[in-house]
Amino acid sequence: MNFTTRIMTGLLCLISLFSNAQSHQFALGDNAFLLDGKPFQMISGEMHYTRIPRDAWKHRMKMAKAMGLNTIGTYVFWNAHEPVKGKYDFSGNNDIAAFITAAKEEGLYVILRPSPYVCAEWEFGGYPWWLLKDSSVKVRSKDERFISAYTNYINELAKHLTPLLVTHGGNVLMVQIENEYGSYSDDKSYMDLNRQLFRNAGFDCTLFTCDGADMIAKGYLPGYLPAVNGLEDTTGIKKVVNEFHGGKGPYYLAEWYPGWFDQWGKNHNTTSAEKNAAMLDDILAAGISVNMYMFHGGTTRGFMNGANMNVNDPYAPQTTSYDYDAPLDEAGNPSKKFHLFRNVISKHLTAGSALPAIPENKKAIQIEDIKLTAYASLFNQLGKPVISAKPMSFEDLDQAYGYVLYRTTLKATAKTMLKIGGLRDYAIVYVNGKQVGVLDRRLNQDSLSLSDIPANAVLDIFVENNGRINYGPYLTDNRKGILGNVTLDQQVLSDWKNYKIPMSTTKNIRFGKMPQVGAATPSLFKGEFTLNEVADTYFDLGGFGKGVVFLNGYHLGKYWHIGPQQTIYVPAEWLKKGKNEVIVLDELKTDHKVLSSSANPILTKPLNPAK
Secondary structure (H helix, E strand, O other), rough: OOOOHHHHHEEEEHHHHHHHOOOEEEEEEEOOEEEEEEEEEEEEEEEOOOHHHHHHHHHHHHHHHOOOOOOEEEOOHHHHHHOEEOOOOOOHOOOHHHHHHHHOOOOOOOEEOOOOOOOOEEEHHHHHHHHHOOOOOOOOOOOOOHHHHHHHHHHHHHHHHHHEEEHHHHOOOEOOOOOHHHHOOOOHHHHHHHHHHHHHOOOOOOOEEEEHHHHHHHHHHOOEEEEEEEOOOOHHHHHHHHHHHHOOOOOOOEOOOOOOOOEOOOOOOOOOHHHHHHHHHHHHOOOOOEOOOEEOOOEOOOOOOOOOEEOOOOOOOEEOOOOOOEEEEOOOOOOHHHHHHHHHHHHHOOOOOOOOOOOOOEEEEOOOOEEEEEEHHHOOOOOEEEEEEOOOOOOOOOOOEEEEEEEEOOOOOOOEEEEEEEEOEEEEEEEOEEEEEEEHHOOOOOOEEOOOOOOEEEEEEEEOOOOOEEEOOOOOOOEEOOOOOOOOOEEOOOOEEEEOOOOOOOOOOOOOOOOOOOOOOOOEEEEEEEOOOEEEEEOOOOOOOOOEEEEOOOOEEEEOOOOOOEEEEHHHHHOEEEEEEEEEOOOOOOOOOOOEEEOOOOOOOOOOOOO
């Protein structure tokens, strides 16, 4: 053995010894979780790596420790990691392994929820859009086409995550298979297939399921821990777990809600901090492990918001802000709940232990109004259309998110009724470049009356995907665009040009000078601003209509004048000292000169849901 080999062997031995020294054993006791043979009560908070700038992960984890958490929970988002079939992305903000490793460095354990369905107010519940390219594929089922794609993804995911399991010296204690399946169906063979896929991929740690208390019978898998969601009665939590886990625990409240999410056109949600704190005290006193959903919500950027829809409830897309009225607000600062929860958790610490100091609040600033100095008409940026007899869906056009412009020529010359069959989800209608109406799936709108239509007029229908349904019975009915016929006085219109406008980037937009008069069609506005210091801020879109915002190439998310959200959070991590660039797409209002900002969020704008 030469000198270099001896050195390398010695280093490997040291690494092995260090790894063994850091490893733990995790198991299920009859009443509590066991960590290295001793009872361990998880005090966990959910936060998602995709909703927090990567450079801010450590800050949020330090805040978690300061509130008293010993564990964090996170979903894993299939559509973030496989945006195109067979092409995987675990880089940047999608580096889930780095997120888990950062948690370990901060002394936090992790509960991992990589089931392919996550809900999470996230586009399509986490499923990748391309599963819908074949309209007959049924997700969340034993459909062989779905299972094949699911298996490939889980096997790829395992390469990144299995080395981080507690069984391999990591800090991931448990892994969830499926997610609230009892609220969707009750096929135990499908649930067991999930288990097999995880085991075959190498997830050899403790597996569990989670469901609402009244749905556990349908969603649990015999022999595996059935965690409870939503229930706050501690006696009831233990009773439900005992019933489906052989008369024993441990007891895990996998989703406890000290806040709630927002939907466009509805009021901002808040809950009582005092009542939440009292409930947390009861849960911890009863020896129940808990994961608060959310500890820190963050922001759903890009086009990744989901939507709810049930049999008796209309389509309802969620906002970009995922503040959730959580203990840690959207920007990562402690709320009243944070301080009350910290006081409660302090009461339940082991003798002689204390919580670390709370990090300082992040600085937030109002920057000077940004002059918008460059302009582009979106309809002047169109590429080559796809020609078809009928309008094509996003999926048939091989497009994930964003917008599609549908164009045809009308022959009518009289007052007439336009009807769009299967509108998904929001349409602005133009005749010869002039806006003549707006149709909104939230309001069950699909028709409008047209008048004074000249012969050979050009009809444009600009359609936005407002977010695929993430929860409920319509999960498999999630294609976007125009899915049916477009008729004029019941006569089917044909000969369509389908223009793809994904708006995933602004790199190829051709900007020119600002117009003297506002345009009639969707428009982009660009401005530059210079910063001497970098701090959080919020763009105020109060005077704008509906659209998206890009900052230094980052897609910050959506805004909509119907509220309740008016501002878009701008993280300091994505700003630069010196020159910065902002681009705003507005679909509705197209005469803008400046963009303002605020040092504080506005999430409670008075609602105007019918417009």
